[in-house]
Amino acid sequence: MKKQTGMNAEKVYRLFIYVALITLSVSIIVPVAWVFLASVKQNKEFYGSPWAVPEGFYFQNFIDAFQKANMGTYMLNSMMVTALALLILLVVALPAAYVLARYTFRGSKLMNSLFKAGLFINVNYIVVPIFLMLLGGDTFLQDQFGGGFLLDNLFVLAVVYAATALPFTVYLLSSYFQTLPSTYEEAALVDGAGYFKTMIRIMIPMARPSIVAVILFNFLAFWNEYIIALTLIPGPNKTLPVGLMNLMAAQKSAANYGQMYAGMVLVMLPTLILYIIVQKKLTQGMTLGGLKD
């Protein structure tokens, strides 16, 4: 008899856990799924209950978002900036991380502490000084050559993204390089391969897992970033999240709900697809670095 109640208590307990887990899951899935449904609703449907199912599949929202709200152009801009920033970041960070992990030389200690200190600098604090610096540069170029190009420049934006991601990336990569055995590179150097060849042909391919982690984290960071883009690109060449912000602000007066939710889908769809493909790597890699902007 006593055993019977014990079994029941256990069952109730497990049921209770499932209720808690499912409640949290629902509170996460429902708002995200709702945006997807809302993106195919017609404008008039938004005046009824928000819990109503879409009457049809109104794809015109996406066409409007692309054409009228310029989201197509913004999407191309975002892709370009993200790809370029990742490329610059890897080209600059990989050699630096490798050298810092493997060689001691005059100034190597200072360099290490500089990058470590960079981990504590958050970009939200320094975005205005960066803006002023570029503005000053533009004024100078204007006076000297009659035209500045530092603000409103997607390439400069990509460089700033790469630079602000450097401390974390160098930290992550160089701690990975330190775990690799040095016998490979010793063998390569003895065989007569130069330093550059050893690094590019042997060491960088061996660091592939950490490179994948770096690309994943920074893809999400660059694609989703908006405050630097908002500050450094005052002109029409916006990135996708800034474009979405404009849509959200415009919606308050014009009430183009469908278009706005279509814009939200455009921003989050690439990250969701990537997440579904690599979710294991992402949650595992997180404990590798364990830092957050």
Add this chain to the structure above:
Amino acid sequence: MSKTLEKRIFIFVCTVPALILLAIFMIVPTVEVFRMSLYKWGGFSNNKVFVGLDNFKILWGDINFIRSLQNSIVLIVFVTLITMVLAILFATLLTREKMKGNGFFRIIFYIPNILSIVVIAGIFSAVYDPATGLLNNLFALFNLDHLQKMWLGDQKIAIYSIGGALIWQAIGYYMVMYMASIANIPESFYEASALEGAGRIRQFFSITLPLIWNNIRTTLTFFIISTINLSFLLVQAMTGGGPDGATEVFLSYMYKQAYTNSSYGYGMAIGVVIFLFSFALSAIISRITNRDVLEY
């Protein structure tokens, strides 16, 4: 070419580009924040006047800054407490209780973390909308009309609504962190304590919590830093500090002064104060929570 020269060139070529980028876009702007906070600069005139610590004196009497300080502290406490309790609870349940669908729940809980803050702002504008919002209509569905609120319009609760969105965003991230360290605790500890008759709750407080204490301490610093940063990004995209300054936080006030208002010097003084505040708070909390580390 000698080997040492070759090596020097190699080291130089590898490190200099990274150093240049770091110096131009991180070190110099950081130094500038501190330097500019000592100048009166901005508005319509473009001349800088050195004013010493005047900006900080003005700051002390600036009622709007005090308000943003209060809001930020409310958010840090509110978001940290709730997120931490929920994240530890769910991490324990998922790791210790061998539930079916463990992997599935983990994938779902982490989703908010990969969304852009702008998207989260959009989602929660839809959730909190007073007339057509998901939350108020959900209450209406269950006949709980008295719970309906002006989530972002009411000055008293707007800051907690922002906090709700931040908690929604953060739970999965911290849960995954705690899961990793709970999974590292040897199973034998739990088996031994079960033989001694310790129940789940006793096990949680005597084994799990003490052994992940160091991890919890680290995340406390993360909570302070990320709440200050993310609340700015969210407020900027969602309410712009309104209604009437009710959701103004530290960095949104700094951005408003330094960028929108062009009072660069004053804005940077705010930045310095926020930076020192978050640094001091992290140090104090790290000091208070210091316990002897349990080894296993």
